[in-house]
Amino acid sequence: MDSAHFETAPPGTAGTGAPPDADRPITAKILIAGGFGVGKTTMVGAISEIRPLRTEELLTDRSVGVDDTAGVDRKTSTTVAMDFGRITLEDNLILYLFGTPGQQRFWFMWDELAHGAIGAVVLADVRRLADCFPAVDYFEDRGTPFVVAVNCFDGAARKDPRDVRIALDLEETVPLVMCDVRHRESAKGVLITMIEHVLGDATVRTGVI
């Protein structure tokens, strides 16, 4: 990103840590990733104010442009809704949650979403653990901090988190928590674990939230 087009920090916020002008929010984002139907939308809805956000399909975005008409005959005007939630905290601090698109054809969006993100929550379903492998690989490769949150729906067999960690071949430093993202407290616990992990003081390495 070319930072030259950005204004420098607003007056009174020079350096890091100083509070910004009262009107200007400080924004941060966490990505919610995982396979299709694993509970990304549910998690965003349980903990944040859901907002509608439309984005474009790959073909539209990549193939149609003023300088490139090669893809016009294949064009599609389809827009897709994206999981997007906002948690407004005190002091004009806003935490945004973005559900990363599950289907492979939307992966071009991931880099943009991951840029500047605090980190990611990779949601997993014990019945379909392999579905979260691509997300784990992506964040490992990119060096984006992430936690794995195993979503345990009612009726789903509660597995020992240590077994899940072995199944995922997860590095010992990556927190793995069992959760139920339908519940606000559980979803909140996952986000807290995520931020603690980035700060290097995660209290939960393998456990149930």
Added chain:
Amino acid sequence: MAPKDRWLDQDAGPVVRPYTLTRGRTRPRGDALDLIVVLEATNIPESPRLRLSPEHRMLLALCRRPIAFADLASEVDLPVGVVRVLVDDLRDENLVRALKPTPAGDAPDEFVLRKLLHGLRAL
């Protein structure tokens, strides 16, 4: 055939509809706005030659109070890519400026992370 003429080729079919608002442009010039970049109106008077579309005006009005790009796109219910191009027009005219998400830059520093943690725990 000049590149401009190709747009008129009947075989091309209809151009992607949401982008008629941007006169066919699908990529903003310059830097791409991150979804959580904060936008605010500069309150610089518009140049008299400028003819802003209703969509531009709507976006400009919403930027009177600082607003994150994703919230802006959500408010106007247009695809993110379309809003990017329109906001870029406003930035070119110095009517809107983009601020980094946090005083430290694109990603929060430890101070902000600890505030986020504190805020989340208090929810």
